Amino acid sequence: MRIVATFLLVLMAVLYAFSRRYEGLHPAVGFLRAFAEAAMVGGLADWFAVTALFRHPLGLPIPHTAIIPENKDRIADTMAAFLQTNFLTPQVVARRMGAVNSAAAMGAFLADPRAGESRLRDGAAGLVADVLESLDPEELGGLAKGALKAQLERLELSPLLGQLLGAAIADGRHMPVIESLIRKAAETIEANEPLIQATIHERANTILRWTGLDEKLANAILDGLYKLLAETLVVPDHPVRRKIEDGLAALAHDLVHDAEMRARVERMKTEVLANPAFARWLDALWERGRTRLLQIVRNPEGALGGQLGASLAELGLALQRDERLQRVVNRFARRTLVGVSTRYGAQIVRLVSETVKRWDARTVTDRIEGAVGRDLQFIRINGTLVGGLVGLLLHAVDLAL
Template sequence: MARATTDGPGGFAYTDADAEKRRGVRRMKTTATGLLLLAAVVFTLARWAQHNGAGAWSGYVAAAAEAGMVGALADWFAVTALFKRPLRLPIPHTAIIPTKKDQLGRSLGDFVGENFLSAEVVRGRLHALGLGSRVGGWLAEPANADRVTAEASTALRGALAVLRDNDVQAVVGEAINRRAAALEVGPGLGKLLEKVVADGGHRRVVDMVCERAENWLILNGPSVVGAVAGGAPGWTPKFVDRRVGERVYKELLRFIGEMRESPEHPARGALDRFLTDFAADLQGDTATRARVERLKGEVLARDEVQDFIASAWTSLRGMIVGAAEDERSELRLRARAALLSFGQRMAADERLQAKVDGWAEDVATHVVTTYQHQITSLITDTVAGWDADHTSRKIEAHIGRDLQFIRINGTVVGALAGLVIYTVYRAIAG
């Protein structure tokens, strides 16, 4: 792996690969410069031979070498002018990359925005991809559904781990309290109670209360008799108090037993009428509804209720985390089955594919049209933050080797052009 180093201002990261590329550029520079020097030597020797009567061939060689030098120097100037000022001379329109860095960044950002982040390009590209069909076919594979389920479970566990229990409990508690405070419970309770009484659903409760009361009286008979006798006036004889207590106890036991055994007992009818009237008051009586609202507020304000909300979240969180960790949990099995079903349906249903494609296109188009400037500014701002000299070196390391081939080609092509021109000239002149 290439080792990253920071070289110079702007935080430009260079790697060993960049250093190797720069060494390649230097080798190509040496080759191109050597070819220029070779052309100069050939030109010098050809001129010397021509002046010493070596023959017509020396003129052709000299013309080719001279044009090769011109081509090499011209291309050297052009390549060098991209990255720095040739011979350090302040020649206009040189050192283009260092001096025009910010302008190049803006132009690159505009180019990307116009040609890659336009609504038409994004929508057309996504439409050509057939995203719905591809996603459906991918999700229909059991291995892919397993992978998505596992990744989703990991993300869920991570989210729950990041969330602070106190914050969640506060939010949940506030939401419940706000919802309960905004909703009047009296009318709803009244309708529910009215339906329960009309359906006879309360009778089992009455039966249970009567049975429990009868059992309690049987088990606590002496205590009931003693309580009644103890409440008698002090001037009455104790045996009378005792007889009165026993009589009251027997009547209570008889009353409860008859009420339990007889569905048509008058007390049951009285209870039915009471509950019916109370249900009506809950729905229509202002005073009753106000008392219920006060009672609701008092109940919600109790610490026990808030502790119950907190414990409910803790229990729910533990259940979710446990289910997310267990590969065979009902939560993960159902999620996997749902993904497989959705993928199979999407792969086969063209209308669903069209809906998914349209949704993806709309979302992507909205993002690029709304945030195009923010996205392209990432390019322009990043380039603007680069150091000019190090930007030039970085770019030269990546494209400089190819640019040196331009110098080599310029030397060769210049020499050939010079030879052709000199040949045509000699043909016309001769």
């Protein structure tokens, strides 16, 4: 467009030279001269105005030219203030997010991620893969494991465990666990019957062994244990079952409210985190996760076509159809973005300001001019044509007078 605008200006100069040389041939040539002369003036004036925004025209240090390079820092501060005032205030973010059903949009994408979004998905997957492969695995793994360990150290585990156990008891989800433990106890006793009988035989006195009562005693003990476990398993209100449930309820209460129990759990957690076996487990977990993530991002089609894709599609359909879930997700997204704008709005706009300030004047000039360059050249073209039309009008008025 710069070439087109410059060519038009040169064309006006050629027409002006031609019309001035042959102006006496015909009265119409005078109109051509007036048009070309005024068009040159308009084109040159707008060329000067456009050029003065970005640089000194012809390299001459004319005052109030090269406006953008000379005012780069002020422009950066103005851009940052504009962003913060008009985009990153909590009120603006909340109002904008209130009008957006982000949950439904997310659901539509997850339900059918191949509908026009493959380039986005593939590009994001490639970026993640490049980052994972370019960073040092040991260093990145150390950061990830360190962050996870720090979060675990800060997490007070006892109340969380107590609340989970209390919720499980309230919903009855503890019963299958109790029944499984009872069955496992019966299986353990059955698998170790010879050992139990031998232990009773060794502890029995001579008279019991001589009369053979030790074997009867062992069988009676085993039968009693089997009967007790079977009754506990099938009788909902069995005393042993109630005792187990009471013990679990007391444990859930102590985990939340007992300071000594909480301190004991924290000590156990600290010992586990300091154990070298836990560090080795974290290493293996990180390596498996990193390898799996690389496989997924390097083959997003395959990942989305398998179980992960089916799960994401089900989640997407739920987000599209469940209005209550949409409200929850939208409220979470709104609160999250409002929180981000409140906490980090000033840092974001400062990042914009400092980034622009660090650019050299030529970089700022090239980027802004590249963004709006076509429209700037249309200003030159319009100036040339409008100037020519004004010249025609003035020439017509001059002849009329």
